[in-house]
Amino acid sequence: xxxxxxxxxxxxxxxxxxxxxxxxxxxxxxxxxxxxxxxxxxxxxxxxxxxxxxxxxxxxxxxxxxxxxxxxxxxxxxxxxxxxxxxxxxxxxxxxxxxxxxxxxxxxxxxxxxxxxxxxxxxxxxxxxxxxxx
Numbered sequence: 001x002x003x004x005x006x007x008x009x010x011x012x013x014x015x016x017x018x019x020x021x022x023x024x025x026x027x028x029x030x031x032x033x034x035x036x037x038x039x040x041x042x043x044x045x046x047x048x049x050x051x052x053x054x055x056x057x058x059x060x061x062x063x064x065x066x067x068x069x070x071x072x073x074x075x076x077x078x079x080x081x082x083x084x085x086x087x088x089x090x091x092x093x094x095x096x097x098x099x100x101x102x103x104x105x106x107x108x109x110x111x112x113x114x115x116x117x118x119x120x121x122x123x124x125x126x127x128x129x130x131x132x133x134x
Contacts, residue, residue: 006045009065009112010052016111017049024084024108025072045072069115077120081106084118100125102132 011017018037021027027047031038035051050057052064074080081096093115094107102124108116124132 004046006047007068007070008048008050009068009114010057010063011049011065011112012052013111014049014051020110021047024087065112065114069117070110071117071119073119073121075120077104077106077118080118084108098122101128 009017014034014037018029018032018039021039022029025041027039027041029037030040030046031048035054035056036048037050038046038048040046047070053062078096081092085092091108091110092106093109094105096104096106098104102122103119104122105117105119108118110116
């Protein structure tokens with residue numbers, strides 16, 4: 001049986017990644033070493049980082065994270081946006097906006113260049129309502 005699914009992102013910026021997700025989203029450490037960091041959030045969700053060159057990763061797969069969008073869902077994205085903007089406006093790459101497909105969101109970049117999409121679900125337009133299966 002599956003008990004958990006979470007991403008482990010390969011990086012060379014372990015400390016920066018740790019502080020980014022702690023400071024902006026309230027994650028806490030569940031395991032901390034110089035080559036692996038595991039984080040959890042009090043509201044649910046897990047995230048981990050590994051040194052992209054660590055020996056536990058098979059040599060052909062040692063690299064840095066690239067081409068990833070990390071979605072973080074919230075029930076008050078407007079407040080998160082204001083809080084993050086007040087702390088460091090320069091990391092926001094897309095301002096807060098509402099989308100017809102049913103999202104209020106903004107995007108920011110983490111220390112690894114990962115695009116973090118901070119999302120709140122809102123009612124979609126009639127056009128997009130038919131696309132939802134639930």
